[in-house]
Amino acid sequence: MNANPTRPALPKATPRKEEGSRYVLRLYVAGKSPKSVNAIANLKKMCEENLQGRYELEVIDLYQQPQLAQGEQIIALPTLIRKLPAPLRRIIGDMSNTERVLLGLDIQKKT
Amino acid sequence: MSKLKLAAKSKPAAKVRQKQIARPQLPKAPTGIHGLDEITGGGLPKGRPTLVCGGAGCGKTLLAMEFLVRGATDFNEPGVFMAFEETALDLTKNVASLGFDLKDLVARKKIVLDYVYIERSEIEESGEYDLEGLFIRLGTAIDSIGAKRVVLDTIESLFSGLPNPAILRAELRRLFGWLKDKGVTAIITGERGDGMLTRQGLEEYVSDCVIVLDHRVSEQTSSRRLRVVKYRGSTHGTNEYPFLIDEDGISVLPVTSLALQHIATSERISTGIPRLDAMLGGKGYYRGSSVLVSGTAGTGKSSLAAHFAEAACRRGERVLYFSFEESPSQILRNMNSIGIDLQPWVKKGLLQFHANRPSSAGLETHLALKHKAISAFKPQVVILDPLNSFVIGDNEVGVKAMLMRLLDFLKTEQITGLFTNLTASSGVLEQTEVAISSLIDTWLVLRAIDSGGERNRGLSILKSRGMAHSNQIREFLLTDHGVELRDVYVGASGVLTGSARLTQEAQDQALKMLHEQEIERQQLELANKHQALEAQIVAMRAEFEVQKIASLRITGQEQAQGAQLAQGRLDMGRSRKEDATANKQIRGSK
Structure with a gap:
């Protein structure tokens, strides 16, 4: 059981x-x-x-580490979580809609 | 009803019931919730999901939680509680008041609590997704403790937390199928929706068993109800059953099962008043029967009840006294004044009072409370004093339904019930406001008799099923040593009670004395006459004797004279030597 049942603590705010x-x-x-x-x-x-060059992407297979589902409050799959920069953002789906992913991650699209 | 009761003998009835139970049944997971297992015939469908739905605050979460906790503690079936609305901490705190120690159960690996947090504003959707995360999470939790039971409370929150309802619907359908495959008995809760059982129509997916909870307020009093809408592959009670949430969790009351199969004993128990016992065929009430005492104000209904209670306590039986108008101490004091001391029995634990106002709760809740108190105390006698106080406004139908169920419950449990009912002085005595008279086995009517400037009480038996009973009105006296029943004076001048009866009785006494004296005098006279006659007879007999002797003497003389004459003639003949035939004459004269 999760000791802190609410959502996981947010990482410290960065600009x-x-x-x-x-x-x-x-x-x-x-x-x-x-x-x-x-x-x-x-x-x-x-x-x-x-x-390019300023991201860190970790892919986690929940079949391998099922216990992480509870800790990270995962319900839908696939789920992308933006740990940094704060605030935490979640994007669910197969990421086929690039626009929505960029919007969700708050990334300005390179022109 | 009464016919059945009379005809029913204990053994065949029990056999019939056993036969009915012996039929093959769908495997069921007992909930451990009082009454729910009875309605559902053993519990929820084992290894299948059940939908529990209802409005806000109707007890869905609690029912689900109790199902899980009882499973873990009583049936050795660990469970997973997946909460979508309350955090694990809140849940633990909330159910602690019901005596469920979730912390302990979690520590002992009997229960897993998982709070699912979804915040719509934090979630962006890009392309197709599924709920595999939830499956993995639930699967992990189930496997970690070998859970047999699962609660999803309230899964519909997903619809507000995640985009694309079409995907969600498909995924939920898959989830329920998956739960079935896993073989876990699940409860899925859902909030009541418009025109549907749940907001998202979950009843379409979870259709093995559907239970609807309801929390209704009428006449400013609330009552909770439960109904099994659907139960595939099993019979179930279809009525709305009242249920209670209290410190022991949920209790559902399946008392509407009016099977009329209660066993009727021929055992008789004393009413506590010898004369009343005598009126009821000399033995009193039947055990397990329903007794109604009705009458106008101040006719001594509660006193009769107290007598009965005391008599039962004396036999060592337990008595549960529900009072709706007087507090226990008031009853004790008042009964003391007529010489009935109930205090020792209260101290001994044989007599228990439950005093509350009828308006303190809804009828169903009252019924539930009584049911619970009776189940806990297991009394042989239950007293309700008075019934009519339940009638507030125009809820008579409800009151009747409630009392009918209560009476039925008492009969099934072989508990003798005594109920008092106040009849309005303008009302008809042979009618109760609560209209339960037809359910009553023995009905005593107390009435005030106004005559000669005073008010007296009269008692009569209106009916008493299955026994010979007196048809006489008795005068009912409240003395300092309890209730006394006297014969009323029925004479040429009508029925007399009280001082009028006493006066009449005194007059009768005087008349009777005069009468007796007259008879004595006449008898004496007769005796005198007899003596005189006897004396006369003696005198006459003496006279007769005298005459008899005299007449004998005369006869004797005459005979002697005759003989002398004959002798004289003979002598004369001999001396004359008249002829030879003289010999014969000599022989004849000898």
């Missing part, structure tokens, strides 16, 4: 929208399901295009 701020991203997936595979591919592509 947001600052050009060059680091993105710490976690993608939770369920094994090799089509949605998971798509999500990983879509996200990697988007990050390379928009956040």
Whole structure:
């Protein structure tokens, strides 16, 4: 059981929208399901295009680490969590809609 | 009703019931909730999901939680509680008041609490998703303690927390199927929606068993009700059953099951008043029967009840006294004044009072409370004093329904019930406001008799099923040593009671004395006459004797004379030597 049943504590606030701020991203997936595979591919592509060199992406397979689902309050899969910069953001789905992902992560699209 | 009661003998009835139970049944998971298992015939469908729905604050979460806790503690079936609305901490605190120690159960790996946090504003959707995360989470929790029971409270929150309802619906359908595959018995709660059982129509997916809870307020009093709307593959009670939430959790009252199969004993118990016992065929009430004492104000209804209570306590039986107008101490004091001391029985724990105003709760809740108190105390005698105070406004139908269920419950439990009912002085004596007279086995009517400038009490038996009983009105006296019953004076001048009866009786006494004296005098006279006659007879007999002797003497003389004459003639003949035939004459004269 989760000792602190509310949402996980937010990481300390860092200045947001600052050009060059680091993105710490976690993608939770369920094994090799089509949605998971798509999500990983879509996200990697988007990050390379928009956040080259200033992002950290960790892909976590919940089938391998199921206990993380509770701690991270995961319900839907795939779920992308923006740990940094604060505030915490969640994007669910196979990341096929790049616009929505960028909007969700609050990233200015490179023109 | 009475016919059945008379005909029913204990053993065959019990056998019939056992036969009915012996049929093959769907496997069920007992909830451990008082009464719910009876309505559902053993519990919720085992290994299938059940939908529990109802409005806000009707007790869904509590029912689900009790199902889980009882499963973990009583049936060795660990459970997972997945909460979508309350945090684990809040839940633990909330149910602690019901005596459920969730912390301990969690520590002992009997229960897993998982709070699912969803905040719509933090979630963005990009493309298709599924609820695999929830499956993984639930699966992990179930496997971690080997759970057999699962509660999802309230899963519909997902609809407000996640986008794309179409995906959610598909996923929920998959979830319920998955729960079935897992073989866990699940409760899914849902908030009541417009025209539907739940807001999102969950009843379409969870259709093995649907239970609806309701919290209604009428006449400013609230009552909670439960109804099993649907139960696939099993019979179930379909009525609305009242239920209670108190310090022991939920209790549902399946007392509407009017099977009329109660066993009727022929055991008789004393009313506590010897003369009344005599009126009831010499033995008193039947055990397990319903007794109604009705009458106008101040006719001694409660006193009769107190007598009965005391008599029962003397036999060592337990008595539960529900009072709706007087406090226990007031009853004790008042009964003391007529020489009935109930205090020792209260101290001994044989007599228990439950005093509350009828308006303190709804009828159903009252019924539930009584049911509970009776189940806990297990009395042999229950007294309700008075019934009519339940009638507030125009709820007579409700009151009747409630009392009928209570009476039925008492009969099934073989508890003798004594109820008092105040009849309005303008009302008809042979009618109760609560209209339960037809359910009553023995009905005593107390009435005030106004005559000669005073008010006296009269008691009569209106009916008493299955026994010979007196048809006489008795005068009912409240003395300092309890109730006394006297014969009323029925004479040429009508029925007399009180001082009029006493006066009449004194007059009768005087008349009777005069009469007796007259008879004595006449008898004496007769005796005198007899003596005189006897004396006369003696005198006449003596006279007769005298005459008899005299007449004998005369006869004797005449015979002697005759003989002498004959002798004379013979002598004469001999001396004359008349002829040879004289010999014969000699022989004849000898």
